[in-house]
Structures are given as C-alpha cells and as structure tokens.
Amino acid sequence: MESIRGTARRRCGVLTSPLRLLGTSEEKTEAMPTQVQLERGPLDPAVIDRLRTVSTATLNMVMLKRGVRSTWMQGVRPLHPDAPRVAGEAFTVRFVPGREDLATPESYAASPSFRDAIDGCPSGQAMVIDACGCTAAATLGDILVARLAYKGVVAAVSDAPVRDVTEVRRVGLPVFCSGAAAPPSITGLVFAGYGELIGCGGILVAPGDVVVGDADGVVVVPRAMAAEVAEAGVEQERFERFVQLEVKRGAEVVGLYPPAEPALAAYRRWVEAGEPG
Numbered sequence: 001m002e003s004i005r006g007t008a009r010r011r012c013g014v015l016t017s018p019l020r021l022l023g024t025s026e027e028k029t030e031a032m033p034t035q036v037q038l039e040r041g042p043l044d045p046a047v048i049d050r051l052r053t054v055s056t057a058t059l060n061m062v063m064l065k066r067g068v069r070s071t072w073m074q075g076v077r078p079l080h081p082d083a084p085r086v087a088g089e090a091f092t093v094r095f096v097p098g099r100e101d102l103a104t105p106e107s108y109a110a111s112p113s114f115r116d117a118i119d120g121c122p123s124g125q126a127m128v129i130d131a132c133g134c135t136a137a138a139t140l141g142d143i144l145v146a147r148l149a150y151k152g153v154v155a156a157v158s159d160a161p162v163r164d165v166t167e168v169r170r171v172g173l174p175v176f177c178s179g180a181a182a183p184p185s186i187t188g189l190v191f192a193g194y195g196e197l198i199g200c201g202g203i204l205v206a207p208g209d210v211v212v213g214d215a216d217g218v219v220v221v222p223r224a225m226a227a228e229v230a231e232a233g234v235e236q237e238r239f240e241r242f243v244q245l246e247v248k249r250g251a252e253v254v255g256l257y258p259p260a261e262p263a264l265a266a267y268r269r270w271v272e273a274g275e276p277g
Contacts, residue, residue, distance in 0.1 A: 043089065043208070047227045051212050052087040054233035056219045058240070059212055062232045066225065073201025073218045075133065076159055079168065079175040085214040086174045088126035088154040089223075092198045092207050093117045095131045095139065095160075095189040103186040114185070117194040118144050123152030126211045130198035131160030137188035138181045142167035149173040157211060157218055159201045160189070176213045238275070242267050245277045 051059070056072070063071050093114070107113065121127045127148060131139045140156055142164035148156055155174040161181035162168055168175060185191070198205050203220050205211070210221040221229050243257050246266075256263045270276070 043210070043223060043226060047230050048087050048089070048210060050230035050234055051210055051221060051226065052085055054212070054230070054237055055085070056212055056214050056216045058233050058236050059219050059221060059229060062229050062236060063219075063221070063225070066229075068222065068225070070203055071219045071221070073157070073159065073176075073203050073220070075178045076157060076176050076201040076218050077178075078213065078215060078217075079162065079165065079177055081215060083174040083213075083215075085212065086126065086155040087210060087212045088124060090128045090205050090207060090209045090211050090220070091117075091121045091125040091153075091194070092196060092205055093127060093129045093194045094192045094196060094198045095129065095134070095185065096192045097132055097134075098137075098186065098188045098190050102190045103188070105186065107186060107191070112191075112193070114139075114144075114191040117191075118147050119151075120194065121148060121151060121153050124154060126155040126157060126213075127153055128198065128200050128205050128211055129156070129158035129160070130200050130205075131158055131185075131189055133178070133201075134160045134188050135178065136181065137161075137183045137185050138163035139185050139189070140168070140175070140177070141184070142171060145171050145173050145175060155211070155213055157200060157213065160185075174213060176218050238271070239267060241275070242270050245270075 054062075060072050063069075108115065117127075129139050131137075138161045139158045140162045145156060145162070145168050149171050153173065155176065157176045159178055161179045162175060162177045163180065163182055163184065165180045195207050197207075201218065205220050206223065208223045210223065210226050212219050212221060239259075240257075246256055246263075247253065259267065
C-alpha cells in the first residue's frame, strides 16, 4: 500500500493538484475528473490595480448584485488595523485536522511540507491558507511571514491564528487571520497541499482568484469576474463619493442612495464637471 506521504507528494505542491485543476503534472497519470472548471487565462495586472482601489464593502455589494453572495471571509480580520488595502491572486494552501502520528515536529522537514508552499508562493500573489477554522494552533509565525515578505508576496490570509504576533507586525507584511495563538500548526493541523481548491473563512477560494483585504476583512473575487467587478467597483466608489458630498450638504438619503432619476442626473452633471468638491 502506498504511504500517505507518497500520496501527498502526487496530490499537492507545484507538481500536481489533487483535482488536476490546472491540467499540469510531471507524472504520467490519468487526470482525475472534476466538476469544477476554473478560469485560468491571463489576468491583466491593471485589473488587480483597480481592485486595490475599491473597498471590500463595495466589492461585496458589487458581487452581490451579480448573484455571488459568498465572498467575505468570516472571522478573518487584519492583524494590524492600519494595514493598507491589498489585492493579489490567491496562492492556496490547505491544512487538514491533525492526528498525532502525522502532526509531529519531524513533519516540518518532510517534503512536500508547508515550507515548500512558503518557498513556492510567487511574488505579487497572496497566500491564502485553509486551516479548517482551527482556533487552537497557528499556521504562520514571524520567520515564515518574513520569508513571504522577502519574496514579494503581497499578503498572507489564514482562517486560523498566527503566532509571534509582535514580531509578525514588525515584518510589515499585511496579515489577515482569526487572531493570535502560541501553539504551532502541528498542535492541531496537518499540512495537506497547495495549489488547489480550498475553503477559507467559510468561502471557496480557487487558485488565481483575486483576494482583496482591508480593515473590513477579506473578500474573494472570482477570477472570471475580476475585470467586470473591478470596473463596476471603481464606478460605485465614484458614485458614493458624490453621495457623501450631497449628504454633507444636507441632502436626504431617500432618492439619493439608492438613486432615483433626479439623483442620477445630478451625478452625471457632477462627473461631467470634473467631480468637484
């Protein structure tokens, strides 16, 4: 019988994905069937730049209007409340509940391991960790976060706590997590793979989806919708700037937000005038 680690080597890491989601493998094995078809075409960096200018609250509403309700990660918040808004393609990592014969200190040196995922995360992407919502063990500490920062990773997201919080904050990498915990991951988790479909904070995340994080938490923008959502989000933010100006001048919100036709006409005039105020 094949060992668990041997199976894991086929199923995780940059060599293969357990669902063969990306259709790439160095092994001559038959692709496993999946009902999930992922959008993996090139993503214009300008789309990510636009998404970074839009709040997670606005992005959540934009996607809600398009029928996608499950986008905001529950229980995942910024470790530092003053961290800047970030956006990047998701590099996904998966843990499973721990078991004593597998969750050992020796597993840190095994391969594939979480260390392989840390070193494999590309610059410009955001590491997103499925930790099963574990509250008793941390997935990241200061050394691993420092490595991600050195590599140019834009953020780390986990639905578990992190440890070494004071040192992690000093590193400066935006981290979104469920809080702080002293115990390491092997206290309650086992690394299972990366580059595959995961759930984080109760939300499905596919490799290459765009995650956006700010003071309100983290939202996931499906890759196939990213350009449309970015364009609509920028426009919604512009309209809300107009609404704020009107409210500060004493306007009632009825008929303004959401807008009736007179408010829309006033908004169009404001845009044509160069968005004064």
